[in-house]
Amino acid sequence: MTLYYDVIVVGAGHAGCEAATAAANMGAKTCLVTMDMNKIAQMSCNPAVGGIAKGQIVREIDALGGQMGKVTDATAIQFRMLNRSKGPAVWSPRAQCDREKFIWKWREILDTTDNLDLWQDQVEELLVEEYGGKKTVKGVRTIWGVDIMARCLIVTAGTFLNGLLHIGRKMIAGGRIAEPAVERFTESITRHGIKSNRMKTGTPVRIDRRSVDFSMMEIQDGEQDFHQFSFMSDKRVLRQLPCWTCYTNKDVHDTLRGGLADSPLYNGQIHSIGPRYCPSIETKLVTFPDKEQHPLFLEPEGETTNEMYLNGFSSSLPMEVQIEALRKIPALRNVKVYRPGYAIEYDFFDPTQLEHTLESKIVSGLFFAGQVNGTTGYEEAGGQGTIAGINAALMAGSTEGDKKTFTLGRDEAYIGVLIDDLVTKGVDEPYRMFTSRAEYRILLRQDDADARLTKKAFELGLATNERYQWWMQKKDGIEEIISFCKNTHVRKEDINPALEALGTTPLREGCKIADLVSRPQLNFEAIGNIIPSLREAIDRLPNRNEEIAEAxxxxxxxKGYIEREKMVAEKMRRLEDIKIRGHFKYSELTQLSTEARQKLEAINPETLAQASRIPGVSPSDINVMLVLMGR
Incomplete structure (x- = not known):
């Protein structure tokens, strides 16, 4: 049996779902192949979306016409804006979600997306044709002997490629707990010259809430304000639930240390590298031996289930050791668990062999997105899936010699930072996005993702006209409020007593409202209490007025910081305009350092700016290439 499409997406995780809907919404006839249609967009680890820098990525996916933000808003059972004590450049939204409702909301979207078919099967072979030394994707073959043919293929297989589960000394092949691994597909890809390697990740124990003594824990409530992930979402509809915190102690640590001899991380079973920024509890004990306690966060898995997730207790120790250690925590002394934590090893592919479009440099029409590129996190996966889906649709709809592409710069999106880091620097551990990885954080705020990306998405045909009109409404509202503040005069005698009460210097003369906004002690809420006309101007906005006012x-x-960062970004963009691919035979450039020659030869950067970000390429190497370009 043979099926024909424009784009095939292998794997229906977060990358696959975004890739498939993006390609289909741009008009490409798309097939999403998944092993289990009941576990689409499964939240394998924590049932939460967003967090530091990750929340910004979700807002960017939404601005590009993607779905993750809307699904999260529809299934959120707790919402918080992280980093509120810091500047808005690093404010990051995060939501706890109902795991099962998240899956079925995604399934509803996939089932109602035009140009998109679902096919439940397992892919085992990449089909490639070769003409004149150039390799091009033809399609895939499944374990049931179905050939699915397409011009473009996006691999988003997550942790399933040769996945191996570990609990203590026990090892079982699997892509997730109780789900089979995908064998042979990696080998069908690497035989074409694409490099693969192994990574490791893990997940914590799942706990029955009925066995928890919550009186021994600290409650952590969510926020009930206007913030959401998507500007198009309705208000949160599910019951909002608290999370809870507690700590490990010396008895817990002693029990865990007693099981280290049987830990797959320390007995030689696991050789691959795990995530640095989400370590297992046993790794924390070894890395920080003097630390007497570690925080744990008990989070609900859903609105109605008793299953809870113990964030901070990721482990692959023997299950009896995990449970015994948990019972040394006062709140969990009678704990019952649904399943222990486990580790998983899986295959990934070297992302330096990809273009910024996420297309392979080796096999034309082959794209990779998500954990198969060495990343960790639903949000990083969804961002990559969006870009891969866009570019696959563009390629499928283009003619030979008229290839259109879509990429994002480091000053345009966290997604741009993520992909540039992957293809330029590669990975030696699971990559996780942080605000500190972006040099233009003030330009990449969570509140202005629409301003950066929605017009681009609309021009691509990805963002709908409705999505674009919502952005125009928001844009007009922002300009209206700024204009009001710039043009509305206030008298000093009317507001000086209130200013002194708020701890800010009284006025010597009248001023505009905009002059007050720039003061660090004042915000719109405080000013609106002093000057009712500002509150009235905000209330007159047609929709989502609080979000518009905040922006x-x-x-x-x-304003001053934003303008200064724009100038810095513009200077760097000039290097982005200097194309160098095909201009040099790096192995022959003796003026460059040996390391620079080797790295440039391996990565073959597109621009001088990309070359400057490659580890091992120094500023003097860049100057040499500038001089040679001048010649």
Whole structure:
């Protein structure tokens, strides 16, 4: 049996779902192949979306016409804006979700997306044709002997490629707990010259809430304000639930240390590298031996289930050791578990062999997105899936010699930072996004993702006209509030007593509202209490007025910083315009350092700016290439 499509997506995780809907919404006839249609967009680890820098990525996916933000808003059971004590450049939304409702909301979207078919099967072979030394994707073959043919293929297989599960000394092949691994597919890809390697990740124990003594824990409530992930979402509809915190102790640590001899991380079973920023509890004990306690966060898995997730207790120790250690925590002394934590090893592919479009440099029409590129996290996967889906649709709809592409710069999106880091620097451990990885954080705020990306998505045909009109409405509202503040005069005698009460210097003469906004002690809420006309102007906005007002306030308050960072980004963009691919035979450039020659030869950067970000390529190497380009 043979099926024919424009784009095939292998794997229906977070990368696969975004890739498939993006390609289909751009008009490409798309097939999403998944092993289990009941576990689409499964939240394998924590049932939460967002967090530091990850929340910004979800807002960017939404601005590009993607789905993750809307699904999260529809299934959120707790929402918080992290980093509120810091500047808005690093404010990061995060939501706890109902795991099962998240899956079925995604399934509803996939089932109602035009141009998109689902096929339940397992892919085992990449089909490639070769003409004149150039390799091109033809399609895939499944374990049931079905050939699915297409011009473009996106691999988003997550942790399933030769997946191996570990609990203590016990090892079982699997892509997730109780789900089979995918064998042979990696080998059908690497035989074409694409490099693969192994990584490791893990997940914590799942706990029955009925066995927890919550009186021994600290409650952590969510926020009930206007913030959401998607500007198009309705208000949160599910019951909002608290999370809970507690700590490990010396008895817990002693029990865990007693099981280290049987830990797959320390007995030689696991050789691959795990995530640095989400270590297992046993890794924490070894890395920080003097630390007397570690925080744990008990989080609900859903609105109605008793299953809870113990964040901070990822482990692959023997299950009896995990449970015995948990019972040394006062709140968990009678704990019952649904399943222990486990580790998983899996295959990934070297991302330096990809273009910024996420297309392979070796096999034309072959794209990779998500954990198969060495990343960790639903959000990083979804961002990559969006870009891969866009570019696969563009390629499928283009003619030979008229290949269109879509990429994002480091000053345009966290997704751009993520992909540039992957293809330029590669990975030696699971990659996780942080605000500190972005040099233009003030430009990449969570509140202005629409401003950066929605017009681009609309021009691609990805963002709908409705999505674009929502952005235009928001844009007009921001400009309206800024104009009101710039043009509305206030008298000193009317507001000086209130200013002194708020701890800010009284006025010597009248001023505009915009002058007050720039003061660090003041915000729109405080000013609106003093000057009712500002509150009235905000209330007159047609929709989502609080979000519009916040965006306007940030834009005004940080105007100087924003403009300065734009200037810095523009200077670097000039190097992005200098194309160097095909201009040099790096192995022959003796003026460059040996390391620079080797790295440049391996990665073959597109631009001088990309070359400057490759580890081992020094500023003097860049100057040499500039001089040679001048010649």
């Amino acid at each position: 306007a306030e940030i834009k005004m308050k940080y």
